[in-house]
Amino acid sequence: xxxxxxxxxxxxxxxxxxxxxxxxxxxxxxxxxxxxxxxxxxxxxxxxxxxxxxxxxxxxxxxxxxxxxxxxxxxxxxxxxxxxxxxxxxxxxxxxxxxxxxxxxxxxxxxxxxxxxxxxxxxxxxxxxxxxxxxxxxxxxxxxxxxxxxxxxxxxxxxxxxxxxxxxxxxxxxxxxxxxxxxxxxxxxxxxxxxxxxxxxxxxxxxxxxxxxxxxxxxxxxxxxxxxxxxxxxxxxxxxxxxxxxxxxxxxxxxxxxxxxxxxxxxxxxxxxxxxxxxxxxxxxxxxxxxxxxxxxxxxxxxxxxxxxxxxxxxxxxxxxxxxxxxxxxxxxxxxxxxxxxxxxxxxxxxxxxxxxxxxxxxxxxxxxxxxxxxxxxxxxxxxxxxxxxxxxxxxxxxxxxxxxxxxxxxxxxxxx
Numbered sequence: 001x002x003x004x005x006x007x008x009x010x011x012x013x014x015x016x017x018x019x020x021x022x023x024x025x026x027x028x029x030x031x032x033x034x035x036x037x038x039x040x041x042x043x044x045x046x047x048x049x050x051x052x053x054x055x056x057x058x059x060x061x062x063x064x065x066x067x068x069x070x071x072x073x074x075x076x077x078x079x080x081x082x083x084x085x086x087x088x089x090x091x092x093x094x095x096x097x098x099x100x101x102x103x104x105x106x107x108x109x110x111x112x113x114x115x116x117x118x119x120x121x122x123x124x125x126x127x128x129x130x131x132x133x134x135x136x137x138x139x140x141x142x143x144x145x146x147x148x149x150x151x152x153x154x155x156x157x158x159x160x161x162x163x164x165x166x167x168x169x170x171x172x173x174x175x176x177x178x179x180x181x182x183x184x185x186x187x188x189x190x191x192x193x194x195x196x197x198x199x200x201x202x203x204x205x206x207x208x209x210x211x212x213x214x215x216x217x218x219x220x221x222x223x224x225x226x227x228x229x230x231x232x233x234x235x236x237x238x239x240x241x242x243x244x245x246x247x248x249x250x251x252x253x254x255x256x257x258x259x260x261x262x263x264x265x266x267x268x269x270x271x272x273x274x275x276x277x278x279x280x281x282x283x284x285x286x287x288x289x290x291x292x293x294x295x296x297x298x299x300x301x302x303x304x305x306x307x308x309x310x311x312x313x314x315x316x317x318x319x320x321x322x323x324x325x326x327x328x329x330x331x332x333x334x335x336x337x338x339x340x341x342x343x344x345x346x347x348x349x350x351x352x353x354x355x356x357x358x359x360x361x362x363x364x365x366x367x368x369x370x371x372x373x374x375x376x377x378x379x380x381x382x383x384x385x386x387x388x389x390x391x392x393x394x395x396x397x398x399x400x401x402x403x404x405x406x407x408x409x410x411x412x413x414x415x416x417x
Contacts, residue, residue, distance in 0.1 A: 030102050030142065036135050037069040043253075044122045044162045044233075045075060045105075046226040047112040051197045056115060058194050059226035063162040064105055064121065065135065075108040076100055076138055078149070079158040092319075094326035098151040100141055100161075113257040120230045123251040124166050134169035154187065154327050159226045166248065167238070174239040175248075177219045177232050187328065188213040188381055190225055203274040206383035207313075208320055210332030214381050274385035282388045282395065289399035296410070298403050300357070303350045306396055311343025333380045336371045337390050358404040365397035 043064045050056040063076040078100045090096065112119055126134070140146055151157055167175065188209065195202040222228040234249045285302070292299055318340055320329045346364070349356040368390060375382060 032074065032102060032139065033067075033070050033072065034139070036065070036067050036072075036131060038128050039069050040065065040067040040072075040128075040131055040135075042066075042124045042126055042131055042134060042166075044124065044166070044229065045108070046120045046122070046159075046230050047115075047117040048120070049194060049227065050116050054198065054201055056117075057198060057201070059117070059159075060112060061159040061162055061226040061229060062108060063138070063165055065138070066105070073105045074102045075105045076102050076142070076162075077108060077158070078161045081151075092324065094324040096151040097148050098158075099147045100149070101147065102138075102142055109255060113255065114259055116257055116259045118257055119255040121253040121255065122230070122233055122249045123253065125247050125250040126166070126170065130169045134165055137165065137169065152327060154221075154224050157224055159229055160224055163223055163229060163233070170238060171241050172238045173241045175220060176237050176239065176245075178235045178237065179219075179232055184216045185222070186214045186381075187217050187221075190217060190222060190228070194225065194227075199273040199275075203383050203385050206381070207334055207338075207386075208317070208326075208332075209328050210321070210330055210334075211378070211380040212328040212330070214379060274383070275388065278385050278388035278392065282392050285392055285395055289395060292399060292403055296403060296406050298354065298357070298400060298407075300350050303357070303396065303400070304347060306392060307342040307346040307350065310338050310393060311340055311346065314339035314342060331380075333371075333375075333378050334382065334386065336367065337386065337393065354404045354407060357400060361397035361400040361404075365394060365401060368394040368397065 043066075045062050045064045047060040049059040060079055062078065064074070065076070066073045078098060080101050081096070081098045109119060149156065149161075188206070191205055191209075191213070192202060195205060219228075219232055223232065234252050236248050237245055238248055239245045285306075288299065288302055314335065317332055317335050317338055320326055321332055321335065322330070342364075346360050349360040372390065372394070
């Protein structure tokens, strides 16, 4: 047998054994069995939040299925997405399509515990028939034509999906929460608590999310956050449509990590919050305004910079409110302060001369003063950084009104003489 023949057979057998070795991963339902044994266990696994990255501050949840008899231990992860087909643009618009895929539980656990997350496992109280319904649904759900779903941060995400799988499989009529009564909280309260160590992220979400975010969220609605699933489900019960009441969780198992997550203790990070940054800009603006008033002149370069920045912010809010399908964005009263008119009217009017600049700044000043007066009564929480942001635009317009009026008086006096 020649060396060339040996290489040929080696290549053929290599390909053959590769296909055999990977057959279970690609055949049928990812090599998963069509049915479970009576020893199967289903659970919801929840990873605690980690402050390292923006996408880890909310935690994560998935649905685990274990069957010792069939040597099966798989976790269905609803938090997977692909960058194909214009993902970034669809994400900006709120058309976030995520997919569900089965992964080895050992890999899933390792990934989150290596980040520094502890994993809490809630063993679900389910009969064999209910597990069969859930398993059939999961097998259907992971098929290529069914695995994509429209992700919604508040109503349909990686945390709500596993809970809904249980509720649908058990045929629940009502869910009862028996945890201690707490002060009613809004959607924004919950998000702010999760983002408390990320001030710029907190500012961004407070800016982008409108008044609907300040409505009170029931305990059922709060399950969009994995931490609330861990908090509420172990003591909750369900009433099935057959009239049976029972617990949701039969056992709670803690998987502790030995990895210490990184926390930002930088003095610079703690100092340069949005409130501090915009306050420094306000102080700098006051310095330039006092200088311009003393010299009785307008340096409209500052106007261009600030109106452009406010206008771009307004365009983003306009997009989120009227073009995207992100939830809880309309109405958004931040739009009174940051709006596209700064860009499409403000800058052109300022560039046209002091008369048109005066009219724009006068209207802007009146609107901002009215906003400050009404802000306490509007049904929306405003991030504290909006205080210096609003004052920046108010001070700018007040300064320009005062200077332009002084210039007009001087022109009138010179004409009389």
